[in-house]
Amino acid sequence: MALWSLLAFVVIGVFISVVITAIYCYYQRRRRALALIQYHAPDSYSDLASEVKFVDSKNTKIWIGQIGLNQHVAKQKNEFLQQQNETYAVALKVAKNWCKMSNFEKDKNERTRKIADELPCIGHRQLSKFYHPMYDEKYGSQRVTSKKRIRADNKRLLLYHYDTQQLPAVNTVAFQHHNDHHQNDNASSQMMGKCRVFNNYNDEQFRAFKLIFETLQHPYLMPTYEIHQSKDKRHIFMIRDLERTGSLRDHIHVCDLSKKYHEKYAVAPGKPLHLQKIRKYGRQILEALKYLHECGLVDYHLHSGNIIVQNDSAKLCEIENMFFGYQLRHPLHQHLQCIKRIYTDLDVEICLFGYVVFEMAAGIESPTASPLDCLHELPRKLDENVVRVLGRIFGDKSLGSTPCIDDLLRDPLFSATNVPAGDVSCFTALRNENEMVQQLQSMIVRQCNRTFSKAMLTSTTSANKKRKKKKKHKFASQDSQPRQRMEDDISLEHMGASSFPPSEELKEEYAATPKHKDAQNEKSDEERNSADDLWSSQ
Numbered sequence: 050m051a052l053w054s055l056l057a058f059v060v061i062g063v064f065i066s067v068v069i070t071a072i073y074c075y076y077q078r079r080r081r082a083l084a085l086i087q088y089h090a091p092d093s094y095s096d097l098a099s100e101v102k103f104v105d106s107k108n109t110k111i112w113i114g115q116i117g118l119n120q121h122v123a124k125q126k127n128e129f130l131q132q133q134n135e136t137y138a139v140a141l142k143v144a145k146n147w148c149k150m151s152n153f154e155k156d157k158n159e160r161t162r163k164i165a166d167e168l169p170c171i172g173h174r175q176l177s178k179f180y181h182p183m184y185d186e187k188y189g190s191q192r193v194t195s196k197k198r199i200r201a202d203n204k205r206l207l208l209y210h211y212d213t214q215q216l217p218a219v220n221t222v223a224f225q226h227h228n229d230h231h232q233n234d235n236a237s238s239q240m241m242g243k244c245r246v247f248n249n250y251n252d253e254q255f256r257a258f259k260l261i262f263e264t265l266q267h268p269y270l271m272p273t274y275e276i277h278q279s280k281d282k283r284h285i286f287m288i289r290d291l292e293r294t295g296s297l298r299d300h301i302h303v304c305d306l307s308k309k310y311h312e313k314y315a316v317a318p319g320k321p322l323h324l325q326k327i328r329k330y331g332r333q334i335l336e337a338l339k340y341l342h343e344c345g346l347v348d349y350h351l352h353s354g355n356i357i358v359q360n361d362s363a364k365l366c367e368i369e370n371m372f373f374g375y376q377l378r379h380p381l382h383q384h385l386q387c388i389k390r391i392y393t394d395l396d397v398e399i400c401l402f403g404y405v406v407f408e409m410a411a412g413i414e415s416p417t418a419s420p421l422d423c424l425h426e427l428p429r430k431l432d433e434n435v436v437r438v439l440g441r442i443f444g445d446k447s448l449g450s451t452p453c454i455d456d457l458l459r460d461p462l463f464s465a466t467n468v469p470a471g472d473v474s475c476f477t478a479l480r481n482e483n484e485m486v487q488q489l490q491s492m493i494v495r496q497c498n499r500t501f502s503k504a505m506l507t508s509t510t511s512a513n514k515k516r517k518k519k520k521k522h523k524f525a526s527q528d529s530q531p532r533q534r535m536e537d538d539i540s541l542e543h544m545g546a547s548s549f550p551p552s553e554e555l556k557e558e559y560a561a562t563p564k565h566k567d568a569q570n571e572k573s574d575e576e577r578n579s580a581d582d583l584w585s586s587q
Contacts, residue, residue, distance in 0.1 A: 133175040140179040144210050161186035171310055177215035181208040182291055207291035213249050213283055217374035220244035240500045245374025246492040250282050257485040264479050267471040269337040271357055271366040298353035319412040324432050327409045330363040332463045337365045339454050340471040345490050349497045351401040353408050371493050387418035389501050394451050397501050403442035410435045419443040434462045
């Protein structure tokens with residue numbers, strides 16, 4: 050009897066624990082779903098409207114409504130994903146062939162370089178940048194197979210693969226020292242995302258590019274072991290360490306590295322980091338930025354996806370994006386353009402660092418150009434130290450000057466002792482000895498500074514205004530055609546009544562014409578314009 054009663058108590062306890070766990074999971078999922086609905090920022094920078102032009106349509110635009118617009122967007126997304134998978138499959142074959150060719154160039158005893166397995170489209174630049182896990186015994190990476198055929202991987206490397214034909218065109222002439230007076234000529238074509246200054250087909254420039262990244266050594270920078278080119282110089286390969294836990298953004302969203310890019314961060318908002326983690330990672334990022342400044346370089350692609358967390362340390366990665374002419378990831382590029390029009394003296398790297406601090410503290414990217422504008426909408430209140438740092442970066446500059454990297458290093462939130470210092474002497478010696486390194490470095494910094502300069506933002510704004518004015522003038526000219534015909538008919542009627550009597554043919558033509566046709570056309574135009582205004586307001 051006692052045994053049966055004990056068994057009943059155990060069953061009841063297990064049942065109660067299962068019910069409590071199910072209720073807890075339900076409320077956690079509901080809370081995340083509500084937060085996702087409440088703080089999902091709309092894309093205010095997109096030009097996609099509810100009127101689109103189809104390929105096989107004879108009309109210029111067709112009204113498709115909200116349902117048709119969603120279907121059109123879903124179709125475009127599926128086609129783009131299919132294109133990504135096909136491009137990634139081709140890139141994987143190219144990487145495998147390069148590994149085989151590099152093994153043949155070595156001795157027979159050193160044929161150890163091999164692609165490990167296939168990764169999905171984990172990056173944002175899915176059509177020009179690819180990632181392949183690999184093994185190379187030269188750097189202690191090899192696949193160990195025991196006698197029982199149980200495979201254990203001791204270390205993996207990550208092969209960064211760039212297809213230069215998918216990159217922006219080369220425009221080196223516009224960034225030479227003697228062409229500074231041509232800065233305003235065709236300024237929009239000199240921005241990052243429109244052109245690049247690094248020419249991989251130039252042997253001297255590629256050698257300088259290789260020396261730059263193999264010489265940069267800092268505890269908070271991801272080291273680059275080797276940089277190679279394919280035989281036709283189209284593909285560039287960079288070998289770095291592979292961190293299984295992924296980037297800082299993966300840590301915030303508690304995601305695995307092997308998941309696809311469009312699936313990892315679109316499910317729910319991330320989990321905010323603890324204040325001690327924010328202090329530690331923030332200090333390490335600032336130390337890496339300070340080292341790059343001492344080397345004469347900048348990092349205009351700083352965001353949580355380009356920060357790797359390795360051994361509980363934040364390390365900057367993919368600084369080569371500036372050399373390849375990539376534009377900053379959406380929507381950070383648009384945020385910077387908006388806030389630089391207001392505060393022209395604000396440093397771009399400091400602003401990007403502020404976005405990273407906000408994402409670590411809030412668990413989501415800033416939906417506004419200034420994170421201070423959305424603090425009252427967050428589900429949880431941020432720490433006062435974090436808010437103070439964000440206020441120093443994005444706040445009113447009439448109360449103080451714009452902070453720099455040294456000012457933030459002296460801030461109480463990021464103050465620390467026993468911080469390892471980087472040695473700049475090796476890179477300085479390389480820059481002084483190699484003229485091409487110095488020239489390539491100056492051109493990269495020059496392009497980055499021009500991208501968010503006051504003259505560039507002004508020219509971009511004026512170009513957008515001209516485009517909108519031209520479009521408005523086009524629609525106005527189309528609407529004015531029926532009105533002009535109506536005015537001609539009225540003037541003809543008055544002239545016929547006053548000057549000469551109307552002929553029999555003219556009388557028959559006016560009798561066959563409806564009297565209120567032009568008024569109906571004008572009314573339909575007004576209804577269409579009002580519908581467009583209503584849709585745009587929604």
